[in-house]
Amino acid sequence: MTDARIDYAAVFRALPGMVALLTPQLVYADANEEFLRMSGRTREQLINRHLFDVFPDNPNDPTSTGMRNLEASLRRVLATGERDAMALQRYDVESIERPGQWEERFWSPINAPVHGPDGEVVLLVHRVEEVTELIRARGGPTGGRARVLEAELYTRARELQELNERLRQAHAREREVALALQKAMLPAPQQMGHHRAAVRYRPAVGALNVCGDWYDLVDLVGGNRIGVAVGDVVGHGLEAAGVMGQLRSALTAASRVAVGPAQALDVLGRFAHVVDGAESATAVTTFIDFDDHTITYSSAGHPPPALVHTDGRVEFLDQATDPPLDARPDPVPRPQACTAFTDGAAVVLYTDGLIERRGEDIGTGLDRLATCLTRHKHADPEALADAVLQEMLPPGGATDDTALIIVRL
Template sequence: MAEVGGSSIRLRVLDAVTAGALKELDLDKLLQALLENVRELLAVDTATVLLMNRDGGHLVAKATSGLDEEVFQGVRVPVGKGFAGRVAQLRQAVQIGHVDKSTVVNPLLWEHGLQTLLGVPMIAEGELTGVLHVGSTAARRFTDEEIEALQLVADRLAVAVYVDRTRSERAAATLLQESLLPTRLPSTEGWEFAARYVPGAESGVGGDWYDVFELPGDRIGVVIGDVVGSGLPAAVVMGRLRSALRAYALDYADPAEVLGKLDRKASHFEHDTMATVAYAVIDTASHNMRIAVAGHLPPVLATPEGEARFVDVHVDPPIGFDLGSTGRHDTEFDVPPGTLIVLYTDGLVERREHDLDTGLERLRGAVTSTDPETACITIMATMIGDQPAADDTALVAIRHSE
């Protein structure tokens, strides 16, 4: 009879997790519906989902049936600590028959009189998204069939959480990226600007950014940067670096000093983060540019008299990990009338089908001394064409028009 009963539980759980009506529910309602089904099917007193937070170090109570305080109070459980933390660390089912501070870190569990707990990991695409656990106020031993049934529910929830989180992160990253890109470029007599940003076909929105802003003293700041990584985490770091660089740019005239301050800030606060950045300051009165480069690809410069060339700049280490602790440098050069300068991220020139040098040479050949908007159109047509780039791409074109 045990086998028949077990098979019956499994079938009922399969019916519950594959019900067509669930497809119409958002994540919160889906979690609630399945947790209530779990309580009924396994005859337990509580069912709770804790989701992994962004840094992967804690589980946070997201939804519950029978133990609402866990969510109301924002219960957090360190991975590796207590009951749910062990489930997350081991990535396998854990069952305990004694609930107190020696076995769990959340006092709500023993305060509600729970005697038995069963937890299983929620894993989707190889990623641990959380833990599903159930509890009973009666002493009992969960059978293998019940454990398997609970794992089926956890697998269904893991996929839903993964899809929702991926979709939400992409939307949030896109919104963040759009909010941080300049809504308009400076309009300064004798200087013209144009720019492009295109998310990667594979990576989506990431850490690429450009910025152009007016500075005191007839100066204009121009930034191009690329945070290592993709998605919302890279976009968030990008936003913080962008804001910090703008602040430093107001206080320090030397681009190398600005990037030095940015490196110190990133190394201290943005752990495990790296970014390449080029920051240039245009002096519109003297018609020259000073640029500091942190691991970034060199600008392309074209004059009316000849072919485009790469600017011979001093390339320092990228931002982050205190790589530039020995000091940073800048390069200064004149920008005669008619000169076009192009700054870009590696998504513009890197392709699987050819090496970086080939991509750089194609870019150089596409740059001519023309107005910035036409230059952007030509460059994007040449470098991107009808084949989407895998990585996101940023591009800024600057022309001294007088």
């Protein structure tokens, strides 16, 4: 049977377990027959209504937190784009026939995202395993064992919830420290002298997804030259922040004495070899000569910089790309290339969080960036940076860090 002959709407309705679809606004978009039957709601009482309107927490019982826990799980799925399996939850469900009376239910939910073509979460799949009958079994020795099982399951569920909450709090504290470390180690805009430049850093959504990316701008020795670079460290959190700081400092020092960007990356690769956590890190650096109107560049496994010409044409600097730092057991000299620019052009360096989306070819992200840069080709660096982030990043934030640096030439 081919996909064209399968009635997937009928399959959804006939699924044996409880399954509902919610919008990112937590409004019920659909539900199968089992969900309607087990929840005691009709389609009219469910579809196009908000989660809390259909299933509010019991206002008479402060320990009734099932729906609030469910909302937190759904919002985690929206933020991360990853499925979330919840511990067993106790819910108080208001009776339709007897408003104001609440029925105790035990549900084990799993929530999963449905991604649209642009990688954004467009729907939430809410699947529920109904275990109330098992938990509430009564009578005889079987019932006694069920009551013991109920107490054990409920106790374990509460312990897991408390542990998850402590972990989230610890992650939040680590995120705050990592962000402070990021701010301290990356150059502020005022450090960029007379160059018309703008920098942006957007941490990924999620508690620990921060501090893997970095940017740098440094005055080079000899002539009217600057070095502009970005890089990406594999991993997140404080460990990645520490590695990021070491690599950025090493590249800054190497750029000041290297004859070109390729040699600077050669030195950085050798340094990365002795830094734990620097494996597979990527970086791209450009040496901009304002007297000769040239950009010399070299990339270690990083997305290519974009040169926005004054006529709006976007040239991706992709003619000197090599594997990531420390990717080769025996390093060899890296390639570099050179291109010319005219006054008024702009160079844009960024990390992969700006262009990569789940299930999408990287070329699509590069095309989207080129279109955005052409549309705003005459904007000053600050306005251009704001426009790029607004148009390129998903409304709810990206699932990877994003660093961006723009220099008007």
